[in-house]
Each structure stands twice: as C-alpha cells, then as structure tokens.
Amino acid sequence: MAEQSGGPAGASFKRQSQAREIWRRFKKSKGALFGLVLLIVMLAVIACADFIAPYRLATKQNLAKKLAPPSIEHIFGCDSYGRDIFARVLHGGRTSLSIAVMATITSCLFGSLLGAVAGYFGKKVDSVIMRSLDIFMSVPDLLFTMAVVVALGANFINLLIALTLAYFTNYVRLVRSQVLNLSEQEYVEAAKAGGAGSVRIIASHIIPNAMGVIIVNTTLNVSKIILYESTLSFLGLGMPPPAPEWGLMLMEARAFLRTSPHLLFFPAAAIVLSACSVNLIGDGLRDALDPHLKS
Numbered sequence: 001m002a003e004q005s006g007g008p009a010g011a012s013f014k015r016q017s018q019a020r021e022i023w024r025r026f027k028k029s030k031g032a033l034f035g036l037v038l039l040i041v042m043l044a045v046i047a048c049a050d051f052i053a054p055y056r057l058a059t060k061q062n063l064a065k066k067l068a069p070p071s072i073e074h075i076f077g078c079d080s081y082g083r084d085i086f087a088r089v090l091h092g093g094r095t096s097l098s099i100a101v102m103a104t105i106t107s108c109l110f111g112s113l114l115g116a117v118a119g120y121f122g123k124k125v126d127s128v129i130m131r132s133l134d135i136f137m138s139v140p141d142l143l144f145t146m147a148v149v150v151a152l153g154a155n156f157i158n159l160l161i162a163l164t165l166a167y168f169t170n171y172v173r174l175v176r177s178q179v180l181n182l183s184e185q186e187y188v189e190a191a192k193a194g195g196a197g198s199v200r201i202i203a204s205h206i207i208p209n210a211m212g213v214i215i216v217n218t219t220l221n222v223s224k225i226i227l228y229e230s231t232l233s234f235l236g237l238g239m240p241p242p243a244p245e246w247g248l249m250l251m252e253a254r255a256f257l258r259t260s261p262h263l264l265f266f267p268a269a270a271i272v273l274s275a276c277s278v279n280l281i282g283d284g285l286r287d288a289l290d291p292h293l294k295s
Contacts, residue, residue, distance in 0.1 A: 032284020053087035092244035103163035111171025119179025212289035219282035
C-alpha cells in the first residue's frame with residue numbers, strides 16, 4: 001500500500017490538492033476574482049468578434065458617417081473615416097492581446113532558460129550570460145523596442161521579436177536567483193548523486209519549483225506589454241493601418257479630442273480594463289502562491 005501511494009496516483013493526488021489549495025486562496029481575493037471574470041468576458045467577446053461585428057465594418061470607410069456619435073446603429077460611434085469604432089475595438093483587441101500574450105510567452109521561455117542555465121552552471125557560463133544581459137538592460141525598454149521595430153519594420157512578427165527582446169531580461173535575473181537557491185537544496189544534491197543529468201535536473205526539479213514566481217511575473221508582464229504595444233502603435237510603430245489596433249486608434253483620435261471624445265474613450269477604456277484585469281489576477285496569484293500565506 002505504501003508503494004502505491006508513492007506512485008503516479010499519489011503524485012496526481014498531491015498535484016490536485018495543491019491546485020485546490022491555490023484556488024481556495026485565490027478565491028479569497030475579490031479583486032482577483034473580479035479581474036478573472038472581467039478578462040474572461042473580454043476574451044469571450046473578442047473571440048466572437050466576427051459574429052458580433054464583422055471585420056469589414058472595422059475597415060470599411062463611409063465618409064457620410066464621419067465622426068458620427070454613439071447611436072443605436074453604431075453603439076461606439078464612427079471614426080474620422082466613418083469606420084465603426086465598436087468593430088475596431090473588438091478586432092483591435094485580437095491584435096493587441098495576441099501580441100501581448102505571445103510576447104510574454106516567448107520572453108518567459110527564452111529568459112527562463114537562460115536564467116536556469118546561468119544559475120545552475122555558474123562561473124564562466126553565468127558571467128557570460130549576465131554580462132551580455134547588462135548590454136540589453138543598459139537601454140530603456142521602450143527605446144530598445146522602438147529601435148528594433150524601426151530597424152526591422154512594423155508588422156506582427158517584428159513587434160513580437162522586439163517585445164520579446166525587451167522583456168526576456170526580467171526572467172533571466174528572476175529565474176537565476178531562484179535557481180541559485182534551489183540548486184543547493186537536498187533533493188537537487190540527491191538527484192546529482194543519483195546520476196541525473198543537468199538537463200533533467202533543471203527540467204524536473206528546479207524549474208517546476210520556481211514556477212510560482214515565474215507564473216506571477218508572467219501574468220504581471222502581460223499588462224505591461226499591452227501598454228507597451230499600445231504605446232508603440234500610438235507612436236506609429238505598430239501594425240500598419242487600416243488594421244485595427246487600440247494604440248493606433250488612440251493616435252488617430254488625438255486630433256479630434258475636443259470635438260469627438262468618443263474616438264479616444266472606447267479604445268482607452270479597452271486598454272485600461274484589459275491591463276487592470278490582468279494585474280488583479282497577477283496580484284491574486286502572487287498571494288495564492290506565496291508559501292508564507294497558509295490561511
């Protein structure tokens with residue numbers, strides 16, 4: 001019986017118990033639950049954008065409805081080209097959130113791998129990686145991202161590359177510090193004594209035990225990248241028009257701020273709500289995954 005409890009069934013039960021405990025602590029935060037519900041609703045609406053407001057409404061120009069205020073026909077009004085703002089907000093959300101999520105994932109994977117290698121092997125490997133990292137960190141994130149986009153050109157792939165290179169440095173330092181602590185633990189020493197290779201130790205013992213910190217940092221970085229991506233679009237370094245994008249909509253609306261404030265309000269509200277919802281979820285996860293909070 002003892003042997004069975006220590007097998008895969010026992011490990012699965014342990015993982016389920018940990019997941020339930022994390023969810024129990026996450027639910028205690030009303031702000032985190034509100035952020036989760038808000039994000040789910042936003043993602044569901046954006047996912048159904050083609051059924052709610054077809055893409056042609058987001059790009060079709062109709063100068064007869066130029067700067068039309070919100071109405072029953074156009075609930076968010078129309079922009080300076082007569083395009084439906086509601087459709088542009090929905091389809092722009094796909095672009096903005098897709099770039100933010102994908103850039104967060106790629107920067108997390110790349111940075112976590114480098115951080116784990118630097119922390120585990122140390123010495124010359126650590127020195128080379130960290131000194132190279134100092135070069136990236138010597139340039140402000142936004143300026144570095146702008147330089148990459150200008151050099152490569154403004155499109156989806158290049159935005160993804162630029163944001164990945166700007167944000168992977170956060171994960172390198174974070175994961176490295178975690179690995180330096182975890183690599184001295186007894187179970188890692190036992191794995192080394194048992195003949196486990198470096199790759200297996202990093203993948204099976206170190207990274208899983210650092211996942212709590214990585215997940216929280218990843219969640220919070222999504223909101224930062226949403227703002228950065230919108231900033232790039234506002235500066236004319238995002239997706240080329242007429243593709244709908246929240247930052248691009250803000251740039252187009254600034255000339256009509258006094259006469260047609262609805263052009264600015266709705267895309268700005270979408271950016272704020274998405275960033276705030278992800279931040280609230282990140283705060284809840286940070287509290288739920290904190291080993292010192294057991295209540």
